[in-house]
Amino acid sequence: MNTLILAAQSSAGSADGGGLSMLIMMLAIFAIMWFFMIRPQQKKQKEIRNFQNSLAEGSKVVTGGGVYGTVKRIDFEKGRVELEIARGVVIEVDKSSVFADPTH
Helix, strand or coil: CHHHHHHHHHHHHHHHHHHHHHHHHHHHHHHHHHHHHHHHHHHHHHHHHHHHHCCCCCCEEEECCCCEEEEEEEECCCCEEEEEEECCEEEEEEHHHEEECCCC
């Protein structure tokens, strides 16, 4: 009878230790994912936001659709940008669709 109780206690004790090690493993996996996936993406989004907020007339830009152009006018109230994509051809795009400076 005593052997049965001791065996039950030892198996219960190892199950608790296994649960703790599983929790530590899951936290380690989340930390690794955060450092290698989430954090770099947040940095990239911050860079894009800073670029969009620093747009000025005459800046050369690329839109999300791959259209290259030069900023002619910025309407901050509506969040729109007028781009000259060819001589005399001006299009209006949403400010959030302007992603990059083609010279960098």
